[in-house]
């Protein structure tokens with residue numbers, strides 16, 4: 001009960017931040033579940049924080065968990081309700097990390113519609129259950145294990161995956177997600193080139209390999225594992241299949257790390 005009231009207050013605070021625009025207060029919200037962010041705001045600090053997050057191994061008590069709830073219409077409807085009530089404020093309506101409460105958070109809310117396509121069931125369930133109030137995350141991501149039961153957490157996972165796959169798309173219409181992502185990626189790469197983080201050639205290479213990965217991801221999300229593991233697995237699979245060369249895979253990882261370090265992507 002207390003938690004519900006607290007959440008309502010949080011949502012209001014965050015909504016207010018959003019409404020007030022850029023000027024609103026910076027993170028630490030005054031509660032145990034939302035710790036001060038310890039990653040520096042400096043570029044390197046932010047980058048290595050992101051890399052650590054990205055590669056965090058799933059703890060033993062969660063590793064290998066598989067979603068027992070089929071992503072049918074009922075589950076997606078329940079997931080949408082949870083998402084709208086608890087998650088939209090930070091992660092945004094389309095799940096791209098741009099909710100009204102996101103502006104002042106560091107680290108920023110993850111674009112979970114997208115990242116959930118590359119994260120295992122076990123990883124997502126762990127993160128939603130335990131939140132980010134600990135290393136290596138140190139984020140404002142709340143823990144939800146006492147707010148709603150396990151099945152509801154699986155419903156939420158079904159919903160965020162469906163958001164990203166284009167199955168569910170509030171206010172955007174079918175098929176728009178892929179376009180939006182490609183446009184965002186193009187803008188991010190332009191910025192990387194203009195800031196001297198990448199050469200134009202590297203940006204092109206990255207874009208090509210990323211587009212190939214997107215088409216692999218369309219086949220469905222991985223069952224387990226962190227993003228780092230699954231990204232490496234996809235690259236290895238593409239090299240094995242002869243879709244890309246080992247040199248392209250290595251270059252992709254190198255470029256990816258530099259983009260993270262520069263704070264240009266998560």
Ligand code: HEC
Nearest residue numbers: 086087090107108109110115127132137139140141142156
């Ligand atoms: C107060 C803002 C806030 C709210 C509300 C919130 N999140 Fe998050 N969430 C974050 C931030 C910030 C991150 C990125 C840092 C991290 O991974 O801890 C994040 C990360 C995540 C991740 C990890 C994704 C990845 O790419 O690593 C998942 C999954 C997630 N949130 C799901 C949810 C779900 C589901 C809800 C609603 C039940 C929710 N979040 C509500 C702020 C929030």
